[in-house]
Amino acid sequence: GRPALHWVARAQVHSDPPEKGRGGGKQDWLSVTLGPAMAAAQHELRLVSPYFVPGVTGLRWLGEMRERGVEVGVLTNSLAANDVVAVHGGYAGYRKPLLQAGVELFELMPHGQSSGSLFGSSGASLHTKAFVVDGESGFIGSFNMDPRSVSLNTEMGVVFEDAELARELRN
Numbered sequence: 001g002r003p004a005l006h007w008v009a010r011a012q013v014h015s016d017p018p019e020k021g022r023g024g025g026k027q028d029w030l031s032v033t034l035g036p037a038m039a040a041a042q043h044e045l046r047l048v049s050p051y052f053v054p055g056v057t058g059l060r061w062l063g064e065m066r067e068r069g070v071e072v073g074v075l076t077n078s079l080a081a082n083d084v085v086a087v088h089g090g091y092a093g094y095r096k097p098l099l100q101a102g103v104e105l106f107e108l109m110p111h112g113q114s115s116g117s118l119f120g121s122s123g124a125s126l127h128t129k130a131f132v133v134d135g136e137s138g139f140i141g142s143f144n145m146d147p148r149s150v151s152l153n154t155e156m157g158v159v160f161e162d163a164e165l166a167r168e169l170r171n
Contacts, residue, residue: 021152034131044133045073046170047074050129081107
């Protein structure tokens, strides 16, 4: 029952430099690569992030994507499925402004017992961190769409161009 393995001709591994922990090497941070990859969307941007906290800048940026006609959808954990309650608290205040901007929000509900705590546990229902752009390209990696991944954690992932893989990831 496993999906077929995809061999992708156009893929690149990107990672934050070790200097990020001290605030250095900003021009090489993963967010510098991922921002333009997402901004390239002409029709649709689908984000998957268990710890989605867009911040004021991200809220504005997603709103601008919607203003230029890009459909934007986000899948994240519901409070009941989130294993870090504090992160969900950071996201909750952005719900209404995101919806008002036209961003579609989808919150995954848990199956079984919730195991959330203030600082986290291994019981999260959603752990994928990914995005798909226009059904043609995307990203899979460790980068959450939150301030910690942008400016504190060292993250990595694969940016790819492959319509079949993008379609499977979107589905």
